[in-house]
Structure formats: C-alpha cells, structure tokens
Amino acid sequence: MLLSRESKNSPVNSAGTFPFIRFDAVIHFAGLKAVGESVSKPLLYHDNNIVGTITLLEVMAAHGCKNLVFSSSATVYGWPKKVPCTEEFPLSAVNPYGRTKLFIEEICRDLRNSDSQWKIILLRYFNPVGAHPSGLIGEDPRGTPNNLMPFVQQVAVGRGQALTVFGKDYSTKDGTGVRDYIHVVDLADGHIAALKKLSDPKIGCDVYNLGTGKGTSVLEMVTAFEKASGKKIPLQIAGRRPGDAEVVYASIKKAETELKWKAKYGIEDMCKDQWNWASKNPFGYGSLESKK
Numbered sequence: 001m002l003l004s005r006e007s008k009n010s011p012v013n014s015a016g017t018f019p020f021i022r023f024d025a026v027i028h029f030a031g032l033k034a035v036g037e038s039v040s041k042p043l044l045y046h047d048n049n050i051v052g053t054i055t056l057l058e059v060m061a062a063h064g065c066k067n068l069v070f071s072s073s074a075t076v077y078g079w080p081k082k083v084p085c086t087e088e089f090p091l092s093a094v095n096p097y098g099r100t101k102l103f104i105e106e107i108c109r110d111l112r113n114s115d116s117q118w119k120i121i122l123l124r125y126f127n128p129v130g131a132h133p134s135g136l137i138g139e140d141p142r143g144t145p146n147n148l149m150p151f152v153q154q155v156a157v158g159r160g161q162a163l164t165v166f167g168k169d170y171s172t173k174d175g176t177g178v179r180d181y182i183h184v185v186d187l188a189d190g191h192i193a194a195l196k197k198l199s200d201p202k203i204g205c206d207v208y209n210l211g212t213g214k215g216t217s218v219l220e221m222v223t224a225f226e227k228a229s230g231k232k233i234p235l236q237i238a239g240r241r242p243g244d245a246e247v248v249y250a251s252i253k254k255a256e257t258e259l260k261w262k263a264k265y266g267i268e269d270m271c272k273d274q275w276n277w278a279s280k281n282p283f284g285y286g287s288l289e290s291k292k
C-alpha cells in the first residue's frame, strides 16, 4: 500500500516513492498457488505471478535494491526421473502454476545475466506443512484445501468427513505418493540463511532446495497426524490425481554446505504444531459463520 500524502512522518512522497528509505533486500513470497485453479485460469496465474514479479523487479531497480530471495518450488522438477532432486536436474512444468515458477526463475537468470549488480537466490520449496509452535499463525486456505495437510486438519476438526487418498497403486512402500514435508519454521529459517548468503560476492542467480531430504508417504503422514492429535482420520481411497508425481524429495547437500542451513524438525513436530494451530483455531482466522 502506498500512502498518498507527503508528510514529515510519512516515508512516502507525493510521487509514491520512498525517498528516505533504503531497502537492503526483498523476499518475494507472493503468488497464487493452486494447481487446479491455474489449469482453469491460466491468464490469472501468468498475470498475477509473472507480471507481478516483473513489476516488483522494476520497482526494486528503481530504488537501487538488487538483492532478492524468491519463493520457487520443487514443482519445477516436474515428474523427476530419479530422487533425490538436485538443483542441477532438468526443469519442466506440468501445469500453468508450475510454469509461472519456472518462467520467473528464467526471468531472474536473464536479469542477472544483464546486470551483475543483481544478487538473486531462488529457493525451491518442497512441501511446507505445520504451523508456528505458538498456535497463533497457521494456514487457513479459502474453500476446499488442495493440499494434503490442510485437508487432514479439516477432517480432524470435523469440517470434512474423510480424506481422499489419491492413488494407492504407486510403487512406493505403501502404494501412496511420497513427498518431502518441511516444517514452516524450518522454511522461514531457510530464508534468513538465504538473506545472509546474499552478501557473499560469489552469489549471482543461485538456486537452493529447501527440504528435509526425507520422503514420507501419504499414509505415514496421516498416521503421524492421528498420533499427534488423537483423532481418527477416515480415509477414502481414490484414483491417482492427474499430474501427481510418484516420489519427490530433495537433495539437501547444497543448502547444507553453502547456506549452512538444515531442517531441524521431523514429521512428528510438523503434525504436533499443525494440530496445536488447528485445535485452537478450527476455523482458521475466521469463525464458523465466516466459513459458511
């Protein structure tokens, strides 16, 4: 939001710029992220995610701030041929949402190639779950959740009847999809590590995976959540979800060596903190009325 009036107390002048503030770096988390919606509304995704990023990069340059940490995603590995996914893997996208992340990565690489003052770190998130341990901050998806853990959480608080498990015929330990779940607090710490790394003169446009390096199946995740919450999560086995990869988990070597960052929390902590948030806030930031 830009303030429209210039005053002694306002950092914003009448031109809408910030003449007295120096911005050291920007962490760009903003973006639409629902895969299914991106398939039905591709222009919305390209406009919001890509055009929004270009606008941000232009504004940053106008303010002489050329240090960026960007939230990319493991989605840019597409359906990986092998695991763990290393940062050098070939990139592909299987839906418009994934394409926006991939295109933004390419835009950042082009920008750095054009001007060596830019220092950019692209963080490829794996599957962020959990909540802040205080139980005060957590995920509150609008409408039906797309992702596994917000759905499990809604079933646990009585807002859903059963979890639909998408596919039990994968070649995995129990037939369900395997992912690299990472606690949101670890993810946040990864951003601090990336911000610190921006002062390394060797940084150009560099990529790091943020994951735990461990694969967990849907059923293992459900069992861990049942244990943490004491609630039974009824399951309904369905067919595979189109576009889902079988097994995705991160190689964490590069982040560990270069960012000096490593995830501290396991799936028990993720489920404990997610349940703490859910049980204290069964309707997220709203109320029963607001969710009707």
Ligand code: UFG
Binding pocket: 033, 073, 074, 075, 076, 125, 126, 127, 146, 147, 148, 149, 151, 163, 164, 165, 166, 167, 176, 177, 178, 179, 218, 241, 244, 248
């Ligand atoms: N799953 C279910 N039932 C559900 C929801 C999910 O069985 O109701 C399964 C999926 O089939 C998958 C696993 O749970 O095996 C995880 O699914 P999510 O939707 O939680 O996460 P994805 O791995 O599909 O996607 C996540 C992010 C994307 C990102 C991608 C990168 O949500 O933004 O990781 O790989 F692009």
